[in-house]
Amino acid sequence: MTAWREVLHAFVATWRAMLSDSAAMMLLFAGGIVYSFFYPLPYAKETVQRVPVAVVDQDRSALSRQITRYASAHPAIQVVAVSADLREAQDLIWRNEVAGMLFIPSGLQSKVAAGRAAEVEVAGNGIYMMLNKAALNGLAQAVGTVSAGIEIKRLSAATPSSAQAQAQRGPVGLNAVALFNVREGYGAYVVPAAAVLIIQQTLLLAVTLLFGTWAERGGFPVRRDVAGYVGMWCAVACVPILNSLYYFGFVFWWQDYPRGGNFGGLMLFTLLFAFAVSAFAIMVGNLFRSRERSAQLLVCTAMPIIFLSGVTWPVEALPDVLKAARWLIPSTPGIQGFVALNQLGASLHEVAAEAVGLVALMVASVSLGYWRWHRMEKAQRRRWSAQVPSASPAANQL
Structure with a gap:
C-alpha cells in the first residue's frame, strides 16, 4: 500500500504542478481546442470549385x-x-x-x-x-x-x-466510389492525421517546458524513485487520453469527417498511444534545463514529423535512413494506426505492426527516461553535498 500511496501522491503532485503553470495549461488543453477549430478552417470547402x-x-x-x-x-x-x-x-x-x-x-x-x-x-x-x-x-x-x-x-x-x-x-464500364473519404476532400484526408500530431506536439512542448521550469528552480514536484516516475507518467498520460477523446469523439463529429470505424480498437489504441507518447515526452523533457529552450528547439519539428509519418509524403520516396528513423517518433505508428482504426474501420490485428512499434518505443522511452531521471537525482545530490560547507575544527570542539 505504501508504494501505491507514493504513486498516487506523485500523480496528484504532477497534476497540481501542471494546473499551476498557465503556459503549460495553454499547451496541454487550450492549444488543442484552438487548433481543432483553426486547422480545419482552410479545408472547410473540402473540394475546389469554380x-x-x-x-x-x-x-x-x-x-x-x-x-x-x-x-x-x-x-x-x-x-x-x-x-x-x-x-x-x-x-x-x-x-x-x-x-x-x-x-x-x-x-x-x-x-x-x-x-x-x-x-x-x-x-x-x-x-x-x-x-x-x-x-x-x-x-x-x-x-x-x-x-x-x-x-x-x-x-x-x-x-x-x-x-x-x-x-x-466504352466496352468496360468504370464506376468509381470513394469508400472512406466519400467527398474526396482535402480536409477529411489531412486533418485526422494532423490531429494526432497536434496531440503529440502540444504534450511534448508542455512537458519539456515543465521540466525546464523545474530544473531552473532546482526542485521537482515528485520524488525521483520508481513510484514517483510511475505516478508522474500516469498523470502525463491522462492528457493525450483526454485530448484524443476530444478530437475523435467531438471534433471529427463536428467537422463531419469519417469516424467510428472501430470504436473498441480505437480506445485500446488510444491508451497505448497515450502511454507511449507521454513516456517519450518525459524522456525528452529530461534533456532540458531551461524553460524557453524547449520551444526554441521543438516548435519547428512538426513539419518534418508529418512528412515522416507517411501520410502527406509516400514512404517509398524516403531514404532508407529516414524510413527506419521515423519509427523512433510516436506519431508515426500513431497516425497510421488511428487513421486505419477511426477512418478505415481496420481491426486491431491489421494495426499490429503499429501497436508493436508503440510498445517498443514505450519500453525504450521508459528505460532511457528513468535512467536519465535517476542520474539527474544523483548529480543533484552531488551538487548539494559540494555546496554544504564543511564544519570547522572549532565547531567540532564545541
Whole structure:
C-alpha cells in the first residue's frame, strides 16, 4: 500500500504542478481546442470549385465553341476569358488571375472532320497545387467529353443504335466510389492525421517546458524513485487520453469527417498511444534545463514529423535512413494506426505492426527516461553535498 500511496501522491503532485503553470495549461488543453477549430478552417470547402481558367480559341469553329461551353459547364472550373491571343492568356496566368489555360489551335475542326488526329493543349500554374489540379482535370474532362461524343457519332453511323455505339466506345464500364473519404476532400484526408500530431506536439512542448521550469528552480514536484516516475507518467498520460477523446469523439463529429470505424480498437489504441507518447515526452523533457529552450528547439519539428509519418509524403520516396528513423517518433505508428482504426474501420490485428512499434518505443522511452531521471537525482545530490560547507575544527570542539 505504501508504494501505491507514493504513486498516487506523485500523480496528484504532477497534476497540481501542471494546473499551476498557465503556459503549460495553454499547451496541454487550450492549444488543442484552438487548433481543432483553426486547422480545419482552410479545408472547410473540402473540394475546389469554380477555379478561373482561360480559353485560347484560334480555331473559332463550332467545335471549339462546343468545347468552351462544356468547359464553362464543368463544376470545378469557370471560364473567365476567351481570346485568340495566346500571350494574353499567359499574362493572365502570370498575374494569378487564372489558374489554367486551354489552347485550341487553328484547324482543329477540319482535322476532326477529315478523321485525322487532332490535339489541344492545357496548361496550369504549378505554384498552387490544388488549383492547378482542378484546372487541368476540369479542362481535360471537358475536352474528353466532347471527344467521346464525336467518337460515338462516328460509331453510330456503322451500328444500328446509339446504345451499341456507346458500348463499343466504352466496352468496360468504370464506376468509381470513394469508400472512406466519400467527398474526396482535402480536409477529411489531412486533418485526422494532423490531429494526432497536434496531440503529440502540444504534450511534448508542455512537458519539456515543465521540466525546464523545474530544473531552473532546482526542485521537482515528485520524488525521483520508481513510484514517483510511475505516478508522474500516469498523470502525463491522462492528457493525450483526454485530448484524443476530444478530437475523435467531438471534433471529427463536428467537422463531419469519417469516424467510428472501430470504436473498441480505437480506445485500446488510444491508451497505448497515450502511454507511449507521454513516456517519450518525459524522456525528452529530461534533456532540458531551461524553460524557453524547449520551444526554441521543438516548435519547428512538426513539419518534418508529418512528412515522416507517411501520410502527406509516400514512404517509398524516403531514404532508407529516414524510413527506419521515423519509427523512433510516436506519431508515426500513431497516425497510421488511428487513421486505419477511426477512418478505415481496420481491426486491431491489421494495426499490429503499429501497436508493436508503440510498445517498443514505450519500453525504450521508459528505460532511457528513468535512467536519465535517476542520474539527474544523483548529480543533484552531488551538487548539494559540494555546496554544504564543511564544519570547522572549532565547531567540532564545541
